[in-house]
């Protein structure tokens with residue numbers, strides 16, 4: 001029995017689209033009502049989460065879409081997953097929700113077990129975790145950890161703060177508030193808060209009107225596809241970008257304390273970084289004593305065929321911090337050097353110090369992935385899907401440019417010639433029963449759940465073929 005069959009015996013056998021427009025009339029009515037209390041302009045339709053099941057999201061008009069977007073890459077196992085419902089019905093979960101602890105001051109007796117369960121799924125080389133609330137929060141917490149570590153290395157971990165530091169920090173000036181930078185990459189997406197927003201460089205709309213830190217943005221490699229035909233060009237591109245990273249670290253107006261990178265830039269266009277590039281960044285960060293942060297918010301938790309995407313690169317020594325959120329539901333960062341725990345309490349602290357209910361769910365998701373060997377399934381289904389997409393690419397080369405993600409599970413994307421054609425494709429795909437997302441301005445990205453199987457891929461390819469023929 002396949003994972004989808006065992007979890008979802010009642011999953012629809014194919015999409016059902018009952019309305020001639022999407023949103024359908026009931027969705028449109030409810031979007032207008034919702035818009036009175038919430039900015040509902042980005043809503044594609046109103047979902048019925050009670051009826052959504054497995055790989056199908058159902059809307060209030062009764063349309064059932066095969067979902068290859070899965071809440072912007074955030075549903076690991078499918079809708080109404082029985083194992084997660086079971087985890088949600090435990091006394092431990094009820095305590096976490098009803099009497100939510102302020103875990104820093106009043107941790108529950110359950111917390112140690114919950115954290116140990118999450119740590120079972122830590123990336124190779126990492127054995128500590130700190131919890132936050134969202135992807136952006138995870139990255140900002142990681143930046144704080146990196147800055148404290150960087151300064152502790154300069155002053156000595158056990159050395160107390162000077163009077164001057166204690167006074168100047170209250171004026172937001174140095175040396176208490178030192179001028180330090182985080183280096184990120186053009187086209188990156190690390191969240192929309194203030195520090196994370198300064199490292200995000202994918203679209204102006206994410207950043208406009210907010211004061212920003214003056215931090216450097218290096219070029220992220222832009223490869224030519226198919227990769228096996230452009231090895232030399234792509235290797236030169238890696239070296240060009242690496243030289244730029246090192247140049248920025250050496251010359252930036254303030255010291256670069258940390259570097260953050262997505263192993264595949266997702267919102268910014270599904271841009272891949274080679275194993276070589278990710279390893280060389282380790283060499284550069286070690287040489288210049290820069291904290292190396294890998295953002296696995298979107299790439300983490302199985303969809304690339306490994307639990308953590310950067311594990312493909314087997315980076316040695318392991319990176320310093322790995323941030324997560326989305327498919328893990330809980331958010332935070334993994335680390336291994338105990339000196340990333342600040343020298344004093346209350347430096348990395350807030351009322352909640354994470355969300356125990358979400359942490360319990362993260363542990364349950366990880367357990368299901370391992371028990372059902374879902375990363376192996378993702379690799380198998382991803383290869384199957386990729387081959388079908390290559391066949392479509394041969395037929396429609398202009399509509400399937402830069403097909404990418406071979407050997408990276410179902411984490412697949414390609415480009416359309418223009419944003420208009422991409423948007424039209426996504427719109428028509430919905431009318432043909434498939435909910436698919438975009439990224440960058442003209443890319444299509446596939447982000448199905450880990451329980452997506454060959455039979456789902458066949459349905460998608462049929463809908464896609466029909467849609468592309470009709471563009």
Ligand SMILES: O=C(O)CCC(=O)C(=O)O
Nearest residue numbers: 072189191192266267298
């Ligand atoms: O589209 C994405 O990949 C990122 C989604 C997100 O977190 C955002 O837009 O704030």
Ligand SMILES: NCCCC(=O)O
Nearest residue numbers: 042072267437438439
């Ligand atoms: N980064 C947000 C994506 C939302 C959308 O394009 O629908």
